[in-house]
């Protein structure tokens with residue numbers, strides 16, 4: 001058995017400098033690392049990530065990270081790559097036998113970056129997720145799970161939920177809905193909303209730390225409990 005420590009952060013909106021992150025194996029940001037999607041903010045974030053004590057770093061974009069969708073896209077992606085950060089965008093990466101898939105897409109809301117219409121438009125993205133994905137990373141939550149706004153309205157994606165129920169990843173991590181930060185286990189998947197800022201954009205939630213065991217025989221990835229994990233953990 002190999003054990004890997006995965007640390008999830010999200011929605012830091014250029015306030016990453018205030019985060020305390022203990023070392024681990026893979027550091028994962030679930031999108032919205034900038035305030036307004038500027039290249040300067042991206043550079044500052046990339047330098048912060050590069051300084052963290054992890055073997056691998058994975059990043060997806062969020063609805064604020066405009067420079068990853070508009071004509072600055074190549075420069076933005078190159079900035080992360082130059083700092084040895086793996087950027088995934090409807091794509092996969094495998095690390096230590098764990099198959100990660102990441103997507104910045106979320107349901108349409110006030111014309112932000114990476115918005116798609118619910119239904120056929122957004123399903124085109126979820127259909128690309130491989131069945132054997134172990135850790136699914138999307139900026140937005142699935143419907144009904146860690147997706148409630150302050151007014152109680154649930155805004156997660158129904159089509160994403162359906163996909164998760166079909167492929168059953170070991171972990172699904174998201175951000176986007178700041179007020180629904182937390183961890184929940186449901187139907188064999190560990191769901192994480194890793195937003196570090198609260199609904200008032202104040203840095204108030206710690207990183208989420210999850211240790212996973214990878215069985216080299218079956219390839220199975222299982223989250224395990226570790227009371228000594230820093231931050232919020234299983």
Ligand SMILES: [Zn+2]
Pocket residue numbers: 011013032176178
């Ligand atoms: Zn956000």
